[in-house]
Amino acid sequence: MRLKLAIQKSGRLHDDSIALLKESGIDIGNGVNKLKAEATNFPLELFFLRDDDIPQYVEDGVADIGFVGENVVYEKAKKVEVAYALGFGKCRLSFAVKKNETFTGPNFLAGKKIATSYPVLVQDYLDKNKVQADIHEISGSVEIAPGIGLADIICDLVSSGSTLFMNGLKEAETILDSQAVLIKRGSLAPAQEVILEKLLFRIESVKKAKRNKYVLLNAPNDRLEKIISLLPGMKSPTIVALATPGWSSVHSVIAETDFWEIIEKLKMAGAEGILVVPIEKMIL
Ligand code: PRT
Ligand code: ZN
DSSP, X not given: OOEEEEEESSSTTHHHHHHHHHHTTOOBOSOTTSSEEEBSSSSEEEEEEOGGGHHHHHHHTSSSEEEEEHHHHHHHTOXXXXXXXXXXXXXXXXXXXXXXXXOOSGGGGTTOEEEESOHHHHHHHHHHTTOOOEEXXXXXXXXXXXXXXXXXXXEEEESSSHHHHHTTEEEEEEEEEEOEEEEEOSOOOXXXXXXXXXXXXXXXXXXXXXXXXXXXXXXXXXXXXXXXXXXXXXXXXXXXXXXXXXXEEEEEEEEGGGHHHHHHHHHHTTOEEEEEEEOSOOOO
């Protein structure tokens, strides 16, 4: 029994999808230029598809699971479940107005022409806010629509904002925060659910490891109590005696988010020779 995974053939999600599988210890056999590939050391078969088609293929059972942006999942509204947030491909779907205009709220959209590749999500937003507007669906280069007189406003994906800026537009209102997610068909065979659980366990270990750092430091024994109180660790830190009498080496795990704050406090508490190393996998 194998699990069939659909990922983007080429584009913004492709490299991160492949990297995540590699970091999860999954080797992909023959090249990615074909339509399909098989993992050599895990019961996984890969399909390389356009991202827009992935929800449909998962609903139809051509693939069992897929890696795809939430923006695509919700726009396509197929019968698939969002099982796991993968943490890459982050962006937002936002309205953008001409830079000299002021977006005053949903009513600003009333009667306007909106260019977008996301007509379903935009219509949802309009309905929720009881506003009527004219949606023009276009598949690419949405940002040029106001400049050529095709639309008054756009609703498009934004990450750095530089595309909007270069086209004389500014972000006005976000209607969806998006990232790549793992979607699945509702009804997987029990044996496939087991494979999916194994895959998710590996992905979670990789993600946890990325969020944490392994820290080693030296400290005089009379400062140990203070230093230990600053370290969250998974359980309690490891303490090893150094060859120099009265000194110990302390090892622990620190979350990336708290990292600088804790390091500064550790230094002030008397820690020396602090080493910070990346963690490859983290299994709790
Ligand atoms: O060929 P295929 O259909 O598979 O690919 P595609 O061209 O439809 O998609 P692709 O590869 O461009 O994007 C795939 C997915 O990446 C999207 O569905 C999102 O989930 C995610 N993603 C993340 C983005 C962006 N960031 C992003 N910035 N997708 C598109 N953009 C575009 C945006 O449309 C705009 O043109 O980048 C531009 C804005 O970027 P900034 O940095 O200038 O703000
Ligand atoms: Zn696409």
